[in-house]
Amino acid sequence: MTIGAGGEHLMAGSPGKLYLVGLGPGDNLYLAPAARLALAECQVVVGFRGYMDQVADLLAGKECIAMELGQELDRAEKAVALAQAGRTVAVVSSGDAGIYGMAAPVFRVLTDRGWDGESPQVQVVPGISALQSAASLLGAPLMQDFCAISLSDLLTPWEAIQRRVNAAAQGDFVVVFYNPRSQRRTWQLLEARRILLEHRPASTPVGLVRDAYRPSQRVVITNLGQLEEEIFLVDMFTTVVVGNSTTYLHGGRMITPRGYEEKAAARS
Amino acid sequence: MTIGAGGEHLMAGSPGKLYLVGLGPGDNLYLAPAARLALAECQVVVGFRGYMDQVADLLAGKECIAMELGQELDRAEKAVALAQAGRTVAVVSSGDAGIYGMAAPVFRVLTDRGWDGESPQVQVVPGISALQSAASLLGAPLMQDFCAISLSDLLTPWEAIQRRVNAAAQGDFVVVFYNPRSQRRTWQLLEARRILLEHRPASTPVGLVRDAYRPSQRVVITNLGQLEEEIFLVDMFTTVVVGNSTTYLHGGRMITPRGYEEKAAARS
Numbered sequence: 001m002t003i004g005a006g007g008e009h010l011m012a013g014s015p016g017k018l019y020l021v022g023l024g025p026g027d028n029l030y031l032a033p034a035a036r037l038a039l040a041e042c043q044v045v046v047g048f049r050g051y052m053d054q055v056a057d058l059l060a061g062k063e064c065i066a067m068e069l070g071q072e073l074d075r076a077e078k079a080v081a082l083a084q085a086g087r088t089v090a091v092v093s094s095g096d097a098g099i100y101g102m103a104a105p106v107f108r109v110l111t112d113r114g115w116d117g118e119s120p121q122v123q124v125v126p127g128i129s130a131l132q133s134a135a136s137l138l139g140a141p142l143m144q145d146f147c148a149i150s151l152s153d154l155l156t157p158w159e160a161i162q163r164r165v166n167a168a169a170q171g172d173f174v175v176v177f178y179n180p181r182s183q184r185r186t187w188q189l190l191e192a193r194r195i196l197l198e199h200r201p202a203s204t205p206v207g208l209v210r211d212a213y214r215p216s217q218r219v220v221i222t223n224l225g226q227l228e229e230e231i232f233l234v235d236m237f238t239t240v241v242v243g244n245s246t247t248y249l250h251g252g253r254m255i256t257p258r259g260y261e262e263k264a265a266a267r268s
Numbered sequence: 269m270t271i272g273a274g275g276e277h278l279m280a281g282s283p284g285k286l287y288l289v290g291l292g293p294g295d296n297l298y299l300a301p302a303a304r305l306a307l308a309e310c311q312v313v314v315g316f317r318g319y320m321d322q323v324a325d326l327l328a329g330k331e332c333i334a335m336e337l338g339q340e341l342d343r344a345e346k347a348v349a350l351a352q353a354g355r356t357v358a359v360v361s362s363g364d365a366g367i368y369g370m371a372a373p374v375f376r377v378l379t380d381r382g383w384d385g386e387s388p389q390v391q392v393v394p395g396i397s398a399l400q401s402a403a404s405l406l407g408a409p410l411m412q413d414f415c416a417i418s419l420s421d422l423l424t425p426w427e428a429i430q431r432r433v434n435a436a437a438q439g440d441f442v443v444v445f446y447n448p449r450s451q452r453r454t455w456q457l458l459e460a461r462r463i464l465l466e467h468r469p470a471s472t473p474v475g476l477v478r479d480a481y482r483p484s485q486r487v488v489i490t491n492l493g494q495l496e497e498e499i500f501l502v503d504m505f506t507t508v509v510v511g512n513s514t515t516y517l518h519g520g521r522m523i524t525p526r527g528y529e530e531k532a533a534a535r536s
Contacts, residue, residue: 145415259424
């Protein structure tokens with residue numbers, strides 16, 4: 001990673017730089033030095049207001065362009081325009097910018113503008129994604145093959161999402177649901193549950209993690225059968241982890257065995 | 269996260285503590301402070317020799333128990349025994365300890381020993397996984413639903429892996445392959461490629477990332493069709509990312525559009 005001296009205004013005509021920075025779960029203990037350095041080097045920070053509040057102490061003296069949810073393409077346009085004008089810009093996302101974050105809209109805008117891959121320079125700085133924050137608090141649910149599925153049908157047709165839930169069920173993947181439920185999208189998680197129940201028992205462990213690593217953190221372990229009654233616990237800030245056919249509970253943790261133990265049993 | 273003052277030897281009978289720490293890609297710029305603090309607090313570090321070398325500067329003065337690959341259950345047994353004897357122990361994995369790392373064997377040993385969920389205290393500290401390191405260097409390939417599949421059939425029967433590759437193909441998931449190929453396991457990735465080619469065109473972008481964020485880093489973008497000729501570039505230190513039906517290349521990057529742009533196009 002190349003981190004130059006930061007802060008100075010570049011002259012017009014200098015190549016700008018775009019950092020796509022994942023802020024992780026929101027506790028700076030989980031923010032890697034590379035992300036911290038990118039925020040230190042940039043002149044301008046572009047992002048959703050709520051995420052920028054997370055790192056307010058790191059943004060002192062920066063030009064901040066805060067936008068609302070749903071303005072992702074506007075944010076990307078603004079950031080690219082600033083970088084093309086020679087500024088060093090950080091576009092921030094919660095979690096990992098490359099997992100349902102700001103990386104794709106920024107690259108889309110760059111593509112539409114005929115970006116040559118060099119100028120402005122673009123660097124993606126990965127962060128701890130919600131699937132990892134949730135898993136670490138639940139135990140070890142992701143120790144076999146898993147998939148991430150966003151249940152938001154604002155950007156993807158429901159038919160495509162349904163096809164993926166079906167595929168995940170058939171493949172016996174551990175499933176992590178992003179954007180599982182909001183005030184307007186209330187039935188999608190229940191429909192996904194119905195599909196999974198065709199392939200997995202009602203006793204399959206399900207973890208619900210909200211506001212991981214924040215003061216308001218809440219971790220609930222339930223199962224596929226009971227999820228219908230507990231659906232009110234799930235909102236757009238919740239990550240839902242559904243175990244596969246081998247996931248079990250012990251000591252209040254949700255554990256998917258990797259297979260080492262079966263191997264050991266076979267040896268003995 | 270509770271991080272106490274560290275280093276002192278606890279008296280026999282004191283409750284021990286187990287940290288399951290993900291070291292990320294191997295460059296300390298991507299190691300979060302929480303992981304650094306866990307390593308500072310522990311008295312004993314248990315892990316694969318190669319991963320411990322990554323953080324040698326953070327392990328000065330620690331008792332280090334280095335083991336070889338394949339000894340995962342032995343490492344877990346040793347770590348749990350030490351924690352049960354009152355020591356503060358860090359078990360380290362590369363990437364994220366909860367994604368194909370040491371978390372599951374440790375929880376398995378705890379389960380077998382009738383762990384009550386409290387003593388020893390267990391804390392999983394997430395790290396940047398190979399799927400994120402690879403994605404950040406390739407561009408933005410993981411911006412739609414994706415899955416992680418390990419192609420190692422040492423711990424999982426090939427039939428189960430094949431079923432998952434088929435499901436991933438049918439669901440049009442972006443696919444990240446861990447453990448794609450070794451000197452002994454040479455045909456699994458080619459077989460996975462054959463299955464994916466039944467559902468995706470030969471032009472589907474494929475990214476190969478080896479030793480992300482290390483001096484020996486190598487990033488190659490190819491496609492499903494050409495992967496057969498370039499299979500020699502893939503070894504057990506390589507992460508393979510296969511795009512879905514919408515993934516495209518621009519400016520030397522591999523980009524899966526999130527859907528924002530289609531939404532904008534539909535508005536205009």
